[in-house]
Amino acid sequence: MSQNKLLIDIGSTNFKVATPTNIEQHFRDFNKDIHDDLMYKCGDTINSFDKDDVYICSSANGGLSTLIIGLTESYSLKYAKNIAFNSGINIIETILYQNIEDYSLPSDLIDVVIVVGGINSKGGIFGKPLYNYLENLKYSNIVYVGSELEAEELAKNIEHLVVLPNIIDNKLHIIEENLKEYLTNLYQADIEGKEDIKSLYDITTNQIYSTPYIVNKTLPLIDANFSVVDPFILIDIGGATTDIHYSKDLVDENIVTENEYDRLVFKKLGVYKSKESLIFAAQNNEFTYELLTHLKVTENIFEESSEKALKVLMQLALFLVLTKMSHYKQAYVNLKLLAINSIVLTGGITKVLNDDEVADIISFFYKKILNSDHNPTVVMDKNYKIWTLANKG
Amino acid sequence: MSLLQEEREIILSNEHVDNFDFAEVEEFVKNANKELFISHHFAQKKKMLVQPRGGFPTYKKQFALNEFFVNANVDVLPLTIDSNTRLNDYATAKKMLRLSEESEVDMLNGYPLVNHGYRTTRKMVTHFNKPVSLRHGTPDARLLIETAIASGIFEIEGGPITYLLPYSKNFPLDKAFLYWKYVEKVCANYSKLNLPINRESFGPLTATLVPPAITIVIQLLEMLLSLEEGVKSFSVSFSQTGSMNQDIVMGHVIRKMAKKYAESINCGDATINLVYHQWMGAFPTNKDFAEQLINMSTVIASMVGADKIITKTREEASGIPTKEANAKTVANTQYTLGILNGLPNIVDEEEEEILTLEVEAIMEAVFNDPADTLWRKVFNSIKNGTIDVPFSPHIINHNEMITIRDANKNIRIIKRGNVPIPDRCFEYEKSKCDLTKDTTSIVNDIIHDIGIMQ
Numbered sequence: 001m002s003q004n005k006l007l008i009d010i011g012s013t014n015f016k017v018a019t020p021t022n023i024e025q026h027f028r029d030f031n032k033d034i035h036d037d038l039m040y041k042c043g044d045t046i047n048s049f050d051k052d053d054v055y056i057c058s059s060a061n062g063g064l065s066t067l068i069i070g071l072t073e074s075y076s077l078k079y080a081k082n083i084a085f086n087s088g089i090n091i092i093e094t095i096l097y098q099n100i101e102d103y104s105l106p107s108d109l110i111d112v113v114i115v116v117g118g119i120n121s122k123g124g125i126f127g128k129p130l131y132n133y134l135e136n137l138k139y140s141n142i143v144y145v146g147s148e149l150e151a152e153e154l155a156k157n158i159e160h161l162v163v164l165p166n167i168i169d170n171k172l173h174i175i176e177e178n179l180k181e182y183l184t185n186l187y188q189a190d191i192e193g194k195e196d197i198k199s200l201y202d203i204t205t206n207q208i209y210s211t212p213y214i215v216n217k218t219l220p221l222i223d224a225n226f227s228v229v230d231p232f233i234l235i236d237i238g239g240a241t242t243d244i245h246y247s248k249d250l251v252d253e254n255i256v257t258e259n260e261y262d263r264l265v266f267k268k269l270g271v272y273k274s275k276e277s278l279i280f281a282a283q284n285n286e287f288t289y290e291l292l293t294h295l296k297v298t299e300n301i302f303e304e305s306s307e308k309a310l311k312v313l314m315q316l317a318l319f320l321v322l323t324k325m326s327h328y329k330q331a332y333v334n335l336k337l338l339a340i341n342s343i344v345l346t347g348g349i350t351k352v353l354n355d356d357e358v359a360d361i362i363s364f365f366y367k368k369i370l371n372s373d374h375n376p377t378v379v380m381d382k383n384y385k386i387w388t389l390a391n392k393g
Numbered sequence: 394m395s396l397l398q399e400e401r402e403i404i405l406s407n408e409h410v411d412n413f414d415f416a417e418v419e420e421f422v423k424n425a426n427k428e429l430f431i432s433h434h435f436a437q438k439k440k441m442l443v444q445p446r447g448g449f450p451t452y453k454k455q456f457a458l459n460e461f462f463v464n465a466n467v468d469v470l471p472l473t474i475d476s477n478t479r480l481n482d483y484a485t486a487k488k489m490l491r492l493s494e495e496s497e498v499d500m501l502n503g504y505p506l507v508n509h510g511y512r513t514t515r516k517m518v519t520h521f522n523k524p525v526s527l528r529h530g531t532p533d534a535r536l537l538i539e540t541a542i543a544s545g546i547f548e549i550e551g552g553p554i555t556y557l558l559p560y561s562k563n564f565p566l567d568k569a570f571l572y573w574k575y576v577e578k579v580c581a582n583y584s585k586l587n588l589p590i591n592r593e594s595f596g597p598l599t600a601t602l603v604p605p606a607i608t609i610v611i612q613l614l615e616m617l618l619s620l621e622e623g624v625k626s627f628s629v630s631f632s633q634t635g636s637m638n639q640d641i642v643m644g645h646v647i648r649k650m651a652k653k654y655a656e657s658i659n660c661g662d663a664t665i666n667l668v669y670h671q672w673m674g675a676f677p678t679n680k681d682f683a684e685q686l687i688n689m690s691t692v693i694a695s696m697v698g699a700d701k702i703i704t705k706t707r708e709e710a711s712g713i714p715t716k717e718a719n720a721k722t723v724a725n726t727q728y729t730l731g732i733l734n735g736l737p738n739i740v741d742e743e744e745e746e747i748l749t750l751e752v753e754a755i756m757e758a759v760f761n762d763p764a765d766t767l768w769r770k771v772f773n774s775i776k777n778g779t780i781d782v783p784f785s786p787h788i789i790n791h792n793e794m795i796t797i798r799d800a801n802k803n804i805r806i807i808k809r810g811n812v813p814i815p816d817r818c819f820e821y822e823k824s825k826c827d828l829t830k831d832t833t834s835i836v837n838d839i840i841h842d843i844g845i846m847q
Contacts (some may be wrong), residue, residue, distance in 0.1 A: 189778075230571065249533065252563060336481075372408065
């Protein structure tokens, strides 16, 4: 980290403050506004820095939710999902346009709907079924990034439609910049719109970014501070979400993008704010009870709120996220987990579990799900150093 | 412990590697017989070295293949690796190896070196005491190369571009550069213990209408990337193009340029060898014709002055060649080389000048990329189409360049895409072709030209 910078990360349960010499972390007081809580606990440190030298990132709001409507799984939906994940957006539903009438409507308000499909020479793609679906859907923003021949007709029929260049070029390559910029700006606007975050502009003159965006930027720099051997995955298990950042040679269906790494977020696999959904996911996994036996606890642990229970929840979160990345459960991508040389852990998990407890879960996962003795090295970012790397220089 | 050593330990702790002993391997390389080093044979050069292709899954069959080769007077033994290992899928390779051993049916298309392990393979390599060349096609070859060197294999084929663009659709190119950087470092480090470990680039690329300028540029760049990591023995290569004249011109230009660019990075002390591949395109189904084609390749290799020739077999069009066919082609190639004496020195100055200008222009564009490292400059150049490999399946390749054969079977560029072919050269290339035809006819010509030796 370069001299004279103060780095602050606002999480859903903790915040971390890093000076050039020290990183401190505090559990958030939910009875207070973030700004007041932060100033109460770290006021002296913050006041000793110039506002130009304070850099803040936040994942406190958990990100925007998106619904994607696309023409094909292998191109439009895949490309839009990739861009959305890397812009810090959470995907709650993807819809194959041909079957749009079979999908049920999500009851939650969708922050942004992405419509995509076709190359620029292809027309006559979308029509009435799309308009009917959108009419009943609750959403705040809608963006079109498909064939340019469709744009005019769609704009006529969909109110407030933002039209951006197609994300698929004529050679079926991904063009990510425009949609990525749009989604990132929307995310920024959302963060800034939150009263809590808005007030943080009192202490910085710099833009506040989303934490996953910052972490993704740090990945190529990670080996400067840690003994990490490519290919690796980074898992950030926190209070509300679990993020996984992975080296792209771990997937078969790669897309050329600016980044060497991709990101996935599991919005409902946190151990604090999304504890209930984590337990729900665990109860629906046929290996969970074997894992609980292995950890020498019973399912009564889900009812407890003790240090032991928190440990078990962290272990479950780690196991479930690895499972979701494996061929056992089909997710957005399946990673070649047997080719991994290192697993890096950051976030709350590093404060709750020790190295042996983490290694134990990883070896359980490899043995039970992949039938393998593969044993990647585990690197623990115990002092939240990773998110500070992006500010190097 | 150095960062490289830490990385090596993690890579070698893979569950499919049986207790890798660094100290023992170092001791072995230090005392290894000089006959195992191809760099030794290049240095003592008495004739063009002959190397076939070949690899079988089981130890028994690979051993038998090598015996056949040695009896056929082979100079360099091959070890072709199976495609599961190439994709780092050692678990499947292990399963298939077991099935091959049990059923006598080959369930793999090559030798699963990582699963056999270096202790077993070394017994075979040291038994024959001939240099072995590792042929694979792996973007992440870190574990494979460690195992190969520990086995006594001191020639490693491949590179981040030549083993990716023709073979892979999705593997990230930037990763391939970094993984091959590791390979170069390991080869360079081991080279300090005894004779140099030779690195060889894979010149044929897609073997489909690749213009000489593109082949040469990629050969030069892989050579520079290797030399800058400390490798002291490197082989540039190319395959028969279908035009004898173009092959001879290419041989002159690649030698001249390799020396010049190696010196430009203060690596003039490295030995640069030239390797020629017999025809790599579609083979005639008529086996007699196939033999004529192979024989013609051998003549051209002599005219080019290659240091090594890599052979093909008369069975190429009908499936995986038998060990007998492989041995026969080695013996025939040796015979042809033995009777080829006093070949005329042919020079085509105009073609040489055009090709040199093209290569220099592309190299300059690569060097002018603003990135801070050579590999990143090369990566950017492929990404932005400054380097474009015709018919590459990889998603990063531009595929904007279009090539066709002229009346004399030379490969000519008729659409340059983003490749900075100088105007004068481009006009020259186009002037050799009949472009007055309609598009359908030109497309049909290209399809025909791909299978020219059929």
